[in-house]
Each structure stands twice: as structure tokens, then as C-alpha cells.
């Protein structure tokens with residue numbers, strides 16, 4: 504049985520950042536990384552954006568092997584024994600540890616009963632599958648109007664595919680953006696040749712010859728050669744729960760990344776629910792910046808740094824030639840105020856609590872203002888249009 508000072512389960516961005524965090528404190532301790540994808544850690548955001556716009560696949564790799572890590576790829580960790588301090592993989596091999604990190608991320612939500620062949624988009628393998636099949640004029644149905652669905656629909660349309668978007672909300676990104684902006688996006692996508700079908704829940708997906716027939720509950724019947732879905736993820740917490748550790752919308756951790764007060768088991772990234780001090784609540788965040796910064800900090804803490812994670816993560820998205828950065832909590836149900844330099848093209852949106860304090864900011868085609876927006880959230884003072892104008896200046 505190989506024994507590691509540090510064992511990481513998961514082969515994503517968080518795992519890579521944790522290796523780098525460990526190495527920033529401990530240059531020597533052995534690190535093992537168990538990942539069930541065949542590929543070493545890579546950036547996922549380019550899979551729905553940059554790789555469709557000419558970026559080379561070689562740009563996504565994180566170089567984790569340069570950290571002196573045993574990469575145990577193509578194998579799934581299936582059991583955790585907290586007393587023996589071992590993890591067993593699906594080949595039956597056991598791996599001992601002194602410190603363990605669960606960086607298992609999430610599994611894409613699927614449509615019950617759908618025919619095989621629907622791509623629940625998350626991995627570089629999914630990218631290669633869709634890329635191979637997506638030719639000029641190929642009919643594609645994209646299910647979901649959130650981040651992944653909106654980015655992929657734009658990228659596929661920009662590559663000449665005949666894209667139909669289906670989602671149950673009224674508008675693209677309706678859970679995140681103020682309603683006027685979300686409705687603008689419906690029209691913007693239509694103007695770029697995407698057949699946008701809001702208010703449509705998928706009822707069934709069947710095979711039809713070499714292709715698919717997608718039926719909606721409101722009667723839509725769509726034929727496609729490719730069906731790709733972005734329906735969010737379910738945290739992969741089964742290793743933790745199987746060992747008797749708690750999980751509820753992710754694995755709860757303290758501000759050091761420790762699980763249930765233990766000092767030998769940690770969780771980070773998409774799978775972890777952590778105390779977001781600036782917002783006064785626990786959050787589970789599914790974004791690149793959080794994966795990198797939480798992974799790095801928790802890696803440092805595994806190696807003994809004992810420092811709190813107090814970073815407020817930011818994120819970004821691109822859709823055709825629209826793009827933004829954002830920080831904090833973006834929830835269209837909050838009190839929303841906006842200040843536009845050019846309507847729906849360039850502006851700042853603030854998401855406020857009942858006392859008018861900022862919980863989050865959307866910086867729409869406004870760049871380099873994430874730090875200033877973060878300071879406004881941290882100040883916990885009521886914000887008005889003057890603050891938004893300040894960010895726009």
C-alpha cells in the first residue's frame with residue numbers, strides 16, 4: 504500500500520491548486536492524486552468558450568505533474584476509512600494518507616429516461632465529442648439557459664451550427680440577471696441565429712435514426728444530431744457520506760477547509776460548503792476563481808499553515824461578444840439596481856439585501872473593477888446609484 508503525506512481525491516482545478524498550495528509550504532512531502540478522468544487537471548472554462556474561438560487544447564493543462572505529484576488517473580476512489588486513514592480505489596488498491604483532501608467537484612444533472620448519447624457537458628472528453636460532431640449546419644439542441652447552456656449555445660452558433668436552446672425559465676440567465684437584461688439576451692441570441700425556446704421543459708429525448716427527437720412539455724418537437732445539456736451539478740459527496748461524514752448541498756467545512764472539526768480530512772472547491780465571512784452565510788461556489796483560491800488555501804492548511812479562507816470569489820462569462828466579471832451573490836430574487844452607460848451593453852448591476860447592502864455586483868463589459876466591488880460588499884453599507892456610477896467611471 505503506497506502511503507502519502509497528502510492524498511487528494513479528485514483531479515480537477517481544485518486538486519491542482521491544492522498541490523500548489525501544499526508545495527508553497529512543504530516542498531518535500533509526498534502527494535498522491537486520485538482522479539477518475541484519464542486526463543490530468545485542466546481548466547474547464549475554455550471548454551465552452553475559448554476552445555471554440557481558436558484557442559488550442561494544449562492551453563488548458565495545469566502542469567500538476569511539475570509539483571512532484573503521483574498522478575493516479577483513470578481510477579475512482581470508492582471507499583474512505585477514517586480510522587485506518589486509507590482510501591480504496593475501484594481497482595481494489597488502498598492508499599494511505601496523513602492528510603486527505605476531497606476535491607471531488609460535482610456530477611452533471613441528467614434528464615431521467617433520456618436516450619443514451621445526450622452529452623451532459625463537463626469534461627474535455629465531452630468537448631471532444633461535441634467538437635467532432637459539430638459541423639457547419641449541424642442541428643443541435645442545447646438544454647439549459649444557465650452558464651453552460653448560454654455559453655455553449657453561443658459558441659456552437661458562432662461555429663455555424665443550427666442551434667435551438669430550450670429551458671424552462673422566461674429568459675436566458677433568468678436566475679442570475681435582472682429580467683430586462685435576461686429578456687434582452689433572448690433577443691440578442693435570436694439576432695445571432697439561435698432559436699431560443701424559453702418556458703419549455705424537456706419531456707423526453709428519444710433516438711430517431713442517427714439523431715434525436717427532443718419533445719417539450721408544451722408540445723415542442725425538435726430534431727437534432729447533437730443534444731447537449733447544461734443543467735447544473737450535484738456535489739460528489741458520496742465518499743464523505745459513505746464514511747459517516749456530513750453532507751448537505753456539499754460537504755460543510757470550516758474556514759480552514761476542515762471537515763467536521765477533524766484536522767486530517769479537508770474538502771475544497773465545487774464540493775465544499777464554506778463560511779463566506781463577508782456575506783455572513785455558508786456558500787457552495789462553482790467557479791474557477793474559487794476552485795483555485797480555495798484549493799490553494801486549503802492545500803496550505805493541510806501542510807500546516809492554519810490560515811482562514813476569507814476570499815470572496817469572482818467569476819466571469821462570455822456570450823458571443825458580450826462578457827462580464829462578477830463578484831459575490833448574483834441572485835435575481837434580491838433587490839436589484841442597475842446603472843447603464845449603454846443599455847444592456849455596458850453597465851453595473853448591484854444585488855442588495857433588505858437593508859440596501861450589496862451582496863453582489865455584475866460588471867457587464869466593465870473590467871478591472873472586481874476589487875472595488877468586493878470592497879463595497881465588505882463595507883456592508885447601503886449602496887445606491889452613486890456607488891454604481893463610481894464603478895462605471
Ligand SMILES: Cc1cc2nc3c(=O)[nH]c(=O)nc-3n(C[C@H](O)[C@H](O)[C@H](O)COP(=O)(O)OP(=O)(O)OC[C@H]3O[C@@H](n4cnc5c(N)ncnc54)[C@H](O)[C@@H]3O)c2cc1C
Nearest residue numbers: 513514515516517539547548580608609772773789790791
Ligand atoms: C464547461 C464549463 C465552463 C465553465 N466556465 C466557467 C467560467 O466561465 N467561469 C467560472 O468561474 N467557472 C466556470 N466553470 C466552473 C469551474 O470550471 C468549476 O467551478 C471548477 O472547475 C471546479 O473545480 P473542482 O476541481 O472543484 O471540481 P471538478 O472540476 O468537478 O473536478 C473534480 C474532479 O474529480 C473527479 N472525481 C470526483 N469524484 C472522484 C472520485 N471518487 N474518485 C476519483 N476522481 C473523482 C471528477 O471526475 C473531476 O475530474 C465552468 C465549468 C464547466 C464545466
